[in-house]
Amino acid sequence: MPSRLRSAAAAALIALSCLLVPFGALAAWAAYGLADTGRYVTTMAPLAADPDVRNAVADTVGADIMREVGHRVDTGPMRGTMGPFVHDAVHSFTQTRAFRLAWDAGNRITHDAVLRALRAEDAADALHEQPVTVDLAPVAAQVKAQLTQDHVPLAARIPVEHTAVAVLPARELALLRKGFDVLEIAGFWLPVASVVFAVAGIALAVQRRRAVTATALGTALGGALLGLFVAVGRRLTLAGLPAGVPHPAAGVVYDALTATLRTVSWLLLGLGLTVALITWLTRYVRVLRLARRRRASAPPPPRAGV
Numbered sequence: 001m002p003s004r005l006r007s008a009a010a011a012a013l014i015a016l017s018c019l020l021v022p023f024g025a026l027a028a029w030a031a032y033g034l035a036d037t038g039r040y041v042t043t044m045a046p047l048a049a050d051p052d053v054r055n056a057v058a059d060t061v062g063a064d065i066m067r068e069v070g071h072r073v074d075t076g077p078m079r080g081t082m083g084p085f086v087h088d089a090v091h092s093f094t095q096t097r098a099f100r101l102a103w104d105a106g107n108r109i110t111h112d113a114v115l116r117a118l119r120a121e122d123a124a125d126a127l128h129e130q131p132v133t134v135d136l137a138p139v140a141a142q143v144k145a146q147l148t149q150d151h152v153p154l155a156a157r158i159p160v161e162h163t164a165v166a167v168l169p170a171r172e173l174a175l176l177r178k179g180f181d182v183l184e185i186a187g188f189w190l191p192v193a194s195v196v197f198a199v200a201g202i203a204l205a206v207q208r209r210r211a212v213t214a215t216a217l218g219t220a221l222g223g224a225l226l227g228l229f230v231a232v233g234r235r236l237t238l239a240g241l242p243a244g245v246p247h248p249a250a251g252v253v254y255d256a257l258t259a260t261l262r263t264v265s266w267l268l269l270g271l272g273l274t275v276a277l278i279t280w281l282t283r284y285v286r287v288l289r290l291a292r293r294r295r296a297s298a299p300p301p302p303r304a305g306v
Contacts, residue, residue: 003206010211013201017194018218022226024190025264031187033260035180037111041104043256048103054094056249057103062090117173118180209283216275223268230258230265 033039047053093099198215205211234254238247 006204007206010201010205011214013197013204014211014215014218017197017201017215018222020190020194020197021219021222021268022229022265023186024194025222025226025261025268026229027183027186027190028188029261029264030183034257035115035184037108037115040111041108043259044107044253045100045104047252047256048094048100050249050252052246052248052252054091054099056246057099058087058090058094059246062087118177120177209279213276213279216272216279218272220269220272220276223265223270223272226268227262227265230261234258 202208202211202215234251237254238250241247241250
């Protein structure tokens with residue numbers, strides 16, 4: 001193969017490899033990070049102690065309890081009297097060990113339910129899609145028990161029912177299921193293809209040292225692009241939230257879920273720059289050694305007057 005053609009093919013393979021770096025990392029994160037229930041629960045567990053998350057949970061659960069009270073009890077004074085107690089009790093409950101256990105259990109149940117819905121293969125079930133929901137009754141029961149223990153008036157009359165809160169709407173499940181199937185395939189093959197293209201490009205290159213440097217710099221650029229994707233995704237995600245969803249809590253959840261991506265982006269950036277620097281330094285040292293050898297082997301200049 002002519003050297004020009006080899007150089008062009010090597011450059012194309014290396015460029016394609018570097019282009020796949022951020023997309024491969026995103027796909028692998030979605031397929032093997034978000035789709036693993038144990039990792040998801042472990043990632044979300046520390047958020048039970050975050051003030052923004054606790055406030056969001058307390059406000060949501062407290063509002064649901066008071067809404068049920070309003071539906072069941074047609075007394076305005078009761079709602080006005082009980083409202084502050086319910087609010088304080090829910091906030092107090094979010095600081096207990098029981099809440100942390102309920103938080104982990106709720107995340108595990110929700111994640112399992114979402115995965116079952118996304119991995120469903122029964123065509124008959126697809127015709128009768130149901131939204132993925134979670135039940136707030138256990139948390140409401142804990143709050144009611146705490147209010148009753150604190151002798152809050154009329155606390156025993158708080159209704160505790162199985163309140164289904166939709167996590168994924170039914171109309172979006174079919175599209176999400178197709179996207180999840182694609183991610184599971186891409187999460188494996190995109191990183192593999194990136195490595196294969198890089199190795200093939202370096203092996204095919206006429207000047208392999210330069211090819212290694214180009215691959216390293218491209219990997220660093222891919223890491224930087226991955227970090228940019230995460231930052232832009234955070235802004236777009238928060239901007240697209242419904243009005244009732246608190247942005248501080250959503251931002252904390254987003255940061256926790258994408259922490260691995262940010263770490264990977266910095267690793268790719270650091271690894272790429274390090275390899276490029278080492279390659280350049282070895283070439284520089286080699287050039288210096290060759291120059292010294294040439295000077296040492298060169299004949300001495302003739303003396304003047306000889």
